[in-house]
Amino acid sequence: MSIENYGAAGFAGIPGSELGILLVIITVLVAVRIYRSIRGMKFTTTTLYRLPVIYLALTAIDLLAVNPSYLDVVVAAGALAIGTVIGLRIAGGVRFFTKGGAVYYSRSPAIMIIWLLSFIGRFAVEIAYPAVPIAALAVDIVLAGTTGMIVGEAVHIKRNYESYRKKIGAPEQ
Numbered sequence: 001m002s003i004e005n006y007g008a009a010g011f012a013g014i015p016g017s018e019l020g021i022l023l024v025i026i027t028v029l030v031a032v033r034i035y036r037s038i039r040g041m042k043f044t045t046t047t048l049y050r051l052p053v054i055y056l057a058l059t060a061i062d063l064l065a066v067n068p069s070y071l072d073v074v075v076a077a078g079a080l081a082i083g084t085v086i087g088l089r090i091a092g093g094v095r096f097f098t099k100g101g102a103v104y105y106s107r108s109p110a111i112m113i114i115w116l117l118s119f120i121g122r123f124a125v126e127i128a129y130p131a132v133p134i135a136a137l138a139v140d141i142v143l144a145g146t147t148g149m150i151v152g153e154a155v156h157i158k159r160n161y162e163s164y165r166k167k168i169g170a171p172e173q
Contacts, residue, residue, distance in 0.1 A: 023123050026058075030116045037112060040097065040104040043161060052151045055115065059147040062122055063140045066133050076144040083145035087111060087152020094157050096164040103168075105161070111153050115146040 033051065041047065063076055093108030122139045129135045 083148020087149035091153035091156035
């Protein structure tokens, strides 16, 4: 069965060519995000939390595409919570610096790469096994866990920023 033929069974009826375009757009956006994370981004609380919210929305949309049961949602929420705790623990490598009087930060791209791989894996499972919703659900649970890691990492970065801010005497953001 080709990807164009399965219609509403996958990704809310997105045809194959549009699905490919969506995958490319999301991959490019996340790749740019990874590059900016490594090179350094201007620190603002809004930016720090806006992107995890976007990842949460993408994860929720992706999960809802498989028409989950209540138990599936609870398991995904549990994976999100566990991922958040893991993200708080392994979110190392954040480095703050000033450039032009503004505070910038860079971080390890590991968590973002894990999220991107699980997101691409979700598309791959949908393409390879469109009639096996449990496979898509399993990948969605992994995706929820890695999204939780991104949320935990954001909280970790905010905590580290507070320490850095006090050290250099910068105002709150």
